[in-house]
Amino acid sequence: MLSLLLTAWVAGQGQALEMSFPAEPGLTGITVRWSGHQVPFIPSGDSWLAFVGVDLDSKPGDHAVDVTYMYSDGHTRVVREPVQVRAEQYPTTELQVEERYGNPNPEDQARAEREAAETSAIYDTFTPERYWTEAFEVPVRGAKDGRNFGHRRVFNGQPRAPHSGADLRASTGTPIYAANRGRVVLAKNLFFSGNAVYIDHGYGLFTTYLHLSQIDVKVGDMVERGQQLGLAGATGRVTGPHLHWGVRLVDARVDPFSLVKLGAP
Numbered sequence: 118m119l120s121l122l123l124t125a126w127v128a129g130q131g132q133a134l135e136m137s138f139p140a141e142p143g144l145t146g147i148t149v150r151w152s153g154h155q156v157p158f159i160p161s162g163d164s165w166l167a168f169v170g171v172d173l174d175s176k177p178g179d180h181a182v183d184v185t186y187m188y189s190d191g192h193t194r195v196v197r198e199p200v201q202v203r204a205e206q207y208p209t210t211e212l213q214v215e216e217r218y219g220n221p222n223p224e225d226q227a228r229a230e231r232e233a234a235e236t237s238a239i240y241d242t243f244t245p246e247r248y249w250t251e252a253f254e255v256p257v258r259g260a261k262d263g264r265n266f267g268h269r270r271v272f273n274g275q276p277r278a279p280h281s282g283a284d285l286r287a288s289t290g291t292p293i294y295a296a297n298r299g300r301v302v303l304a305k306n307l308f309f310s311g312n313a314v315y316i317d318h319g320y321g322l323f324t325t326y327l328h329l330s331q332i333d334v335k336v337g338d339m340v341e342r343g344q345q346l347g348l349a350g351a352t353g354r355v356t357g358p359h360l361h362w363g364v365r366l367v368d369a370r371v372d373p374f375s376l377v378k379l380g381a382p
C-alpha cells in the first residue's frame with residue numbers, strides 16, 4: 118500500500134520559521150515569496166536556509182508560499198509549499214500608564230501617527246544583503262527570557278495594538294547590546310517607544326530596542342553583534358524601567374526568543 122505523507126512547514130502565530138531544503142547539483146539559489154518580498158535562502162553546509170516570520174495576527178490554518186529554485190543552466194522551477202499557522206493563545210493585560218500616554222492629546226496623537234508612518238516605511242525596505250553570520254543573542258546580558266509577547270493590551274481602559282515584542286527585566290542604566298550585526302536605521306526619541314534604536318540586519322530582518330535612557334549610536338552606524346547601543350530606561354509609554362525588544366522578520370511581528378532559538382544559519 119502506498120501511503121503519501123504530506124508535510125507542511127508549521128509555525129505558531131508570532132513565531133520565526135526556518136525553512137530548509139537540501140543542496141542539489143547545479144542549484145545556484147532558492148528564494149521564497151513571503152509578504153510581497155522575494156527572500157533569498159542562505160547556503161549553509163548541505164542545505165539552503167531561509168528565516169521568515171509568521172505575524173502575530175496571521176490567520177491560523179493552511180497557507181501556501183511559492184519557492185523558486187534557480188539552476189546554473191539558467192532554468193528555474195517554482196514549487197508551492199504548504200505552511201500551517203498554528204493558533205497561539207495570548208492573554209489580555211490591562212495596564213495603567215500616565216494619562217498622557219493612555220489618552221494622548223491631539224498633538225501627541227498626530228506625532229505618534231507620523232512616527233508610525235516613519236517606522237512602517239523602515240519595515241517596508243528590504244535590504245538584499247545579509248549583514249549577520251552568527252546566531253542572534255539576547256540584548257541584556259544574562260537574560261534568559263522575556264515577558265508579554267503577543268499580549269492583547271488595554272491601556273487605561275482603551276484597547277490598543279497587541280504587544281509586539283518581549284519585555285526584558287533591566288533597571289535604568291543597564292547596558293543594552295546589539296542582538297546581531299547590522300545597520301542602525303533609527304536612533305531617536307519616539308512618543309510611545311521613548312528613546313529607540315532600530316537595526317536593519319538585512320534580508321527583511323530588523324530588531325528594535327525601546328524605552329532607553331541613553332542612546333550610544335546614530336543612524337548609518339554599522340554595529341557588531343554585542344556592541345553597546347545604549348542604556349535601559351523608562352522613556353515613552355511604560356509602567357517602569359525595562360527593555361522592550363522587538364523583531365520584524367519579513368513584515369511579521371515575531372517573538373524575539375523564537376529567532377534566538379533558530380541559532381546560526
Ligand SMILES: [Zn+2]
Nearest residue numbers: 282283284361
Ligand atoms: Zn514592551
